[in-house]
Amino acid sequence: VITRVCARQILDSRGAPAVEVDLHTNKAVHRASAAGPGAPEGAAVDATRDVEKRRLLAKAVADSVRLINGKVSEALVGMDPQQQAQIDQAIMDLDKAHHRTEVGANAMLAVSIAACKAGAAEKEVPLYKHIADLVGKSATTLPVPAITVINGGTHAGNNLPIQEIMILPIGAKNFEEAMQMGSETYHHLKDIIWEKYGSDSCNIGDDGGFAPNISSITEGLDLVIAAIDRAGYNGRIKLAIDAAATDFCVGKKYDLEFKSAKKSGQNFKTGDDMIEIYSQLCSEYPLVSIEQPFDKDDWEHSKKFTTLELCQVPIVLFIFYLLSGAHAIMHLQVVGDDLLMSDPERIKRAVNEYTCDALTLKASQVGTVTEAIEAVKQAKDAHWGVMVSHRSGDTDDSFIADLAVGAAAGQIKAGAPCRGECLTKYNQLLRIEEEFGSEGVYAGENWRTTAS
Ligand code: PGA
Secondary structure (H helix, E strand, O other), rough: OOOEEEEEEEOOOOOOOEEEEEEEEEEEEEEEOOOOOOOOHHHOOOOOOOOOOOOHHEEEEEEHHHHHHHHHHHHHHHOOOOOOHHHHHHHOOOOOOOOOOOOHHHHHHHHHHHHHHHHHHHHOOOOHHHHHHHHHOOOOOOOEEEEEEEEOOOOOOOOOOOOOOEOOOOOOOOHHHHHHHHHHHHHHHHHHHHHEEEEEEEOOOOOOOOOOOOOOOOHHHHHHHHHHHHOOOOOOEEEEEEEEEHHHEEOEEOOOOOOOOOOOOOOEEOOHHHHHHHHHHHOHHHHHHEEEEOOOOHHHHHHHHHHHHHHHOHHHHHHHHHOOOOOOOOOOOOEEOOOOOHHHHHHHHHHHHHHOOEEEEEEHHHHHHHHHHHHHHHHHHHHOEEEEOOOOOOOOOOOOHOOOOOOEEEEEEEEEEOHHHHHHHHHHHHHHHHHHHEEEHOHHHHHOOOOO
């Protein structure tokens, strides 16, 4: 049984405060931490900071720590850690605010993950297996990694408006080979950037992607294509972008020069212009996934763009789509991040209005393991893809790797193949694959359709 829950403030990969929890049972201590909100924090709905106080630039989490050590610990003492749903309900009962603004979703999640780890230990099974039991399925599928190789947006100081360019080694035979392909491509990309722009352009952004001072999306994609080519993985690696367009939406327009001191005035785009830009990119590059192409509240263009994708499907496949609801027939996956905020109500609206067809699952936005699993189920029921995601300011907790396997998500986004907080997730997946042996299945071509 749970005997005590203790929290402390630690620092995340950006040097900002994060919550770490030690959950004591009568047998052992289980540690977990959860990332804080993303960048920029202004739009954050997912963490509680001690904003009135000036410590750590008003980002301290001491109030959350106090709540966990007091109210949360009292509520959980005596509970069986295997009963994840009851534990999560007890935590939720302490924070009834819609966006978890009292305890904070990040703080709640740290407790919930620590309990999940304790539950697995109590059952004497690996964490991913315990999660699969909670989902109600068996788990043997390793996700396709969406590996960040170029950073821009609010995650880097260059002039690239979009936040990330990622590579998806869909053609790998297993997860280990996927990481090898990702790592080799990453290193070739570094050489190419060095040769073209000089050594000081090889600095990296918040997710570990290179951040050369480029300003156009095509320039970034060309660099990545050249790296894939040099690594010899043409056709076996596909591309994805996270536009994170909420960050450059001004009024109802999109400012592609939002970080530039000198603006040409040529790059202030309407939603329709953005649709054209994305469609053009899709016709020129092997792009298979675009995350958050519009502002979080731009339901209109999100819908228009996703529907346009559906219209390009050949008639035979369209009939198959109508019969099966399987979105994966579409050439492109449109992923909702802040459009959805991992919030069941927003996911429901997006399913009904057809505004995207995949979920970025950020567990620290929902607050508990149970709700994260529910969000995966909700997305899978709609035949969506699911991309389990890290945060741009993250900790060394590798929980999302086990979550991606346990919930058979099919996709995981954990940054570049460098930096400790990213590799802790990818390395955990390498261990899990080793543990599976011949039982393990790499999602590969089925990255969008693995069933939870
Ligand atoms: P975040 O985004 O800044 O909200 O953590 C991370 C991501 O989308 O990769």
